Amino acid sequence: MQTSRSLQPLAALLLTAAGAALLYLGRAEEPRDRALLDAAATGQVLDEVGDGLTRVLSYSPDGLDLTEDAARDVLRGRAAEQYRTLFARVREEAPAQGTSMRTRVVRAGAVELTGDHAVVLVFLDQTSVREGGRESRPAAAQLTVTARYEDGRWRITELKAT
Amino acid sequence: MEGGVRTRRVLLALTLVTALCAVWSGWSWYAAAHDGEAAFSRLREHVLREGTQAVQDLNTLDYRDLERGLDRWEAATTGELHRQITAGRADFARQVTKAGTVTRARVLDGAVAELDERAGRARLLFAVRMTLAPPGAEPVDKRMRLIADLTRTSGGWKADALSQAPGSAA
Numbered sequence A: 001m002q003t004s005r006s007l008q009p010l011a012a013l014l015l016t017a018a019g020a021a022l023l024y025l026g027r028a029e030e031p032r033d034r035a036l037l038d039a040a041a042t043g044q045v046l047d048e049v050g051d052g053l054t055r056v057l058s059y060s061p062d063g064l065d066l067t068e069d070a071a072r073d074v075l076r077g078r079a080a081e082q083y084r085t086l087f088a089r090v091r092e093e094a095p096a097q098g099t100s101m102r103t104r105v106v107r108a109g110a111v112e113l114t115g116d117h118a119v120v121l122v123f124l125d126q127t128s129v130r131e132g133g134r135e136s137r138p139a140a141a142q143l144t145v146t147a148r149y150e151d152g153r154w155r156i157t158e159l160k161a162t
Numbered sequence B: 001m002e003g004g005v006r007t008r009r010v011l012l013a014l015t016l017v018t019a020l021c022a023v024w025s026g027w028s029w030y031a032a033a034h035d036g037e038a039a040f041s042r043l044r045e046h047v048l049r050e051g052t053q054a055v056q057d058l059n060t061l062d063y064r065d066l067e068r069g070l071d072r073w074e075a076a077t078t079g080e081l082h083r084q085i086t087a088g089r090a091d092f093a094r095q096v097t098k099a100g101t102v103t104r105a106r107v108l109d110g111a112v113a114e115l116d117e118r119a120g121r122a123r124l125l126f127a128v129r130m131t132l133a134p135p136g137a138e139p140v141d142k143r144m145r146l147i148a149d150l151t152r153t154s155g156g157w158k159a160d161a162l163s164q165a166p167g168s169a170a
Helices: A002-028 A039-056 A064-074 A077-097 B002-058 B063-076 B079-087 B089-099
Strands: A100-114 A117-129 A139-150 A153-161 B102-116 B121-132 B140-153 B156-164
Touching (some): A002 B002, A039 A064, A039 A100, A039 A117, A039 A139, A039 A153, A064 A077, A077 A153, A100 B121, A117 B102, A117 B121, A139 B102, B002 B063, B002 B102, B002 B140, B002 B156, B063 B089, B063 B156
Antiparallel strands (some): A100 A117, A100 B102, A117 A139, A139 A153, B140 B156
């Protein structure tokens, strides 16, 4: 009919525009690095990774089970494997020597935050306490930590001393 | 009959144009927000690159190529840090020559901890390996953890403060 023919170009333009918009929106949904951009998400990954490191890298001779439980909760993949070897030695030596280790996060910054994958740079202070309460001077450590968001929290999959 | 068809045609055209405008404004809004975010992320990466270069420059010095090294120090800094470097340059150059200092720095990892794009200020964390290699001696590696404050100047982002991360959370 006369009506529809003259409106065809306009209708075609509208459909094309709508289609293009949908394609553009779809592409934008690909995971993008949200480090710092998303303040809340960045804060959450820094808190949870920092908290996880504090718990798995601190121990007392009577509380080794606590630390091991924390490791089971926090660590995955390569980090979990590496830790098992390390912790076996701690289990042997700590009770015998009566030493404790206290780890504190000094600074942390997000290197990358993409979807459920994150990389965090952490500055740590580690103080060992000998039997009798004598403390060492805090040893400075820098770690690059890779984490994966799984079952409602960030889990550490890789620990690399930098 | 003619009037009715024409009216219907006009109404349909108006509907289509309205719908087109709605799609267009929705798309423009989304694109603008998306572009703003992409720009922020690009800035973050840019600031990290500039900071990495500045920190490496400021921890690299060879007494045999002193003037160029100190020129790089001046170029990498602004504000108070720049003032200190330029004011004390002559004295410092004498000391470095006398001590035969040779240091090389490499950033192992870095992160932007804070970025204020409006104010043009950023705070960065760096894990750095510094190698002390005076001629005739075995090179020694030293690990450092540095906090760098950067400010946007007409010549790019430059460091106005640089310090080692203290042993207590500040």
